[in-house]
Amino acid sequence: MKRKLRMGMVGGGKDAFIGAVHRIAANMDGKIELVCGAFSINPAVNKESAEELFIPQDRCYANFEEMITKERELPEGERMDFLTIVTPNFVHYAPAKMALENGFNVVIEKPMTISLEEAISLKEAVERTGKTLCLTHTYSxxxxxxxxxxxxxxxxxxxxxxxxxxxxxxxxxxxxxxxxxxxxxxxxxxxxxxxxxxxxxxxxxxxxxxxxxxxxxxxxxxxxxxxxxxxxxxxxxxxxxxxxxxxxxxxxxxxxxxxxxxxxxxxxxxxxxxxxxxxxxxxxxxxxxxxxxxxxxxxxxxxxxxxxxxxxxxxxxxxxPAGHPEGLLESFANIYRNFALTVSAKLEGRAPTAEELDFPNVDDGVRxxxxxxxxxxxxxxxxxxxxxxx
Ligand code: NAD
Structure with a gap:
């Protein structure tokens, strides 16, 4: 893969906890760059968060619907490759489904949805679109x-x-x-x-x-x-x-x-x-x-x-090397790295290795x-x- 994967984010603004951890994890191996987001339910916090993250104004969107629609209209070389969803549980399913159906891969927080029905519907969307969904069960x-x-x-x-x-x-x-x-x-x-x-x-x-x-x-x-x-x-x-x-x-x-x-x-x-x-x-x-x-x-x-x-x-x-403590951030980054390697392999037309595929997926979300x-x-x-x- 000759370039970084481009990441969009819904949730994870200055008013949030886990979004910042996702950004650190995604950054750790130099394979991913954050290019756009709808970072908060609060418009002012959304704007301030984008400014602090050096996201250009035209890639800071009012909500995930606008983000997915507008990103899809961008040239292939600019638009995001995947959407990270770090909102409260009840705002997982809609952005995930819309992202998959518009050709984007997804990283999503656990629990994957707020009902089993939604989870089964997401599995169906992953299978139908052939896109990759990564569920961040951190400790694995x-x-x-x-x-x-x-x-x-x-x-x-x-x-x-x-x-x-x-x-x-x-x-x-x-x-x-x-x-x-x-x-x-x-x-x-x-x-x-x-x-x-x-x-x-x-x-x-x-x-x-x-x-x-x-x-x-x-x-x-x-x-x-x-x-x-x-x-x-x-x-x-x-x-x-x-x-x-x-x-x-x-x-x-x-x-x-x-x-x-x-x-x-x-x-x-x-x-x-x-x-x-x-x-x-x-x-x-x-x-x-x-x-x-x-x-x-x-x-x-x-x-x-x-x-x-x-x-x-x-x-x-x-x-x-041994003796230098690795912790939660590295564990989180491993999930992102394996996801990125898998998405890159698919983009290159190569089958991902077992090690690259070793991250929680939509089946884990359904379970x-x-x-x-x-x-x-x-x-x-x-x-x-x-x-x-x-
Ligand atoms: P939080 O309340 O701290 O942050 C939620 C963020 O989502 C805020 O920025 C809020 O403004 C934003 N938001 C809410 N509705 C939105 C919408 N419609 N559009 C855009 N942004 C919206 O929550 P958190 O603790 O960061 O948790 C988020 C998710 O991450 C939850 O599903 C939670 O279960 C999960 N989580 C996982 C881990 C882990 O170890 N993997 C740890 C903590 C949280």
Missing amino acids: GYPLVKQAKAMVQEGYFGKIRKIVVEYPQGWLSQLTEREGNAGAAWRTDPKKSGRSLAMGDIGTHAAHLAEYVTGLKIQEVCADLTSFVEGRTLDDDGSVLLRFENGAKGVLMASQISAGEENALRIRIYGEKGGLEWANEDPNNLIIKMTGQPRQLFRTGNAYQAPFTLSSFATHNTRI GMAFIETVVNNNESNEKWTKFVL
Whole structure:
């Protein structure tokens, strides 16, 4: 590919949280440039954000409809290649569908939509248009998460029996949505967030991580959701028992009222011969626990010798020598880089490699929405187990 990919953005203005992280991640490898945006629902903030990002006035659009329509009219050598959608959940589906149908690739935040129906419709649009959709399940970009996946895949631990994944946060322990916290306000509003708060916002990250690392699909759930903070209707805490497709069992916890916690996502996986442990707050360590052996510690970026060699997926997603910490921004950038490599390969008429295709896609988005549906349905019913709705 002889040029950078051109990126447009909806949401992510000065009034937003995650949009800036996307821009850093997209910039990290020099393969992408931001060329246009509709950055905020507030026109003044939209304009100021564009100015701060050195986006020319004629590429700062009033809304995503205008952006997609006008970008499409530009010459091929100028128009954006893909649209990044970093708006609240209820403003994901419409821009994604319109972008795909107008010939643009899409990067979209999780949860992919606010309903399973919308998610299925997006999958249909991706298949019909042949465009690429990347879903930013941030934590699957870490090198040692990829190493864990490779070791599970090669049978290092034997048949997988038990998966324990937890994502406790504390930032919604109080009624912050009434104290001017815009991010909390839309997340706790079912019309803007969808049927779930904690399970949608962070439970989907945990479920994706469990399925990504083990390669096993969740088949049934038994859920207990609670809205602890008075004045809130959606769940701010939940525990879910999981049944996976090969008979493996799991426990998933997602909580935003775990007071004092930051982003303590952690996964433990146990097979017949041993297990592994990885945590977001210590992402350059992968602990391996094998029966009858001392504990082993895999570290990011080392040139280990066989049989401990780091997988090609781990090394492909590592940028700097061992001991220099790589973190969330790099993990996020890995998702962007693999997406960009895939889109570039398609533009060049080349088949992307397995490493390049290694980013969450529309199928993961549909499974995420099915996870929310199934968990909420189970919680609202009296049945003990509910089959995954897909
Ligand atoms: P936020 O409230 O901080 O920002 C939302 C932005 O969207 C604001 O700039 C707002 O003005 C803009 N916006 C709202 N409606 C718009 C519209 N119709 N047109 C244009 N802009 C519009 O929200 P956030 O925390 O940045 O979350 C955004 C999305 O990212 C959510 O779907 C959330 O679940 C997801 N998210 C993902 C991660 C992750 O780890 N991958 C982390 C945080 C948030």
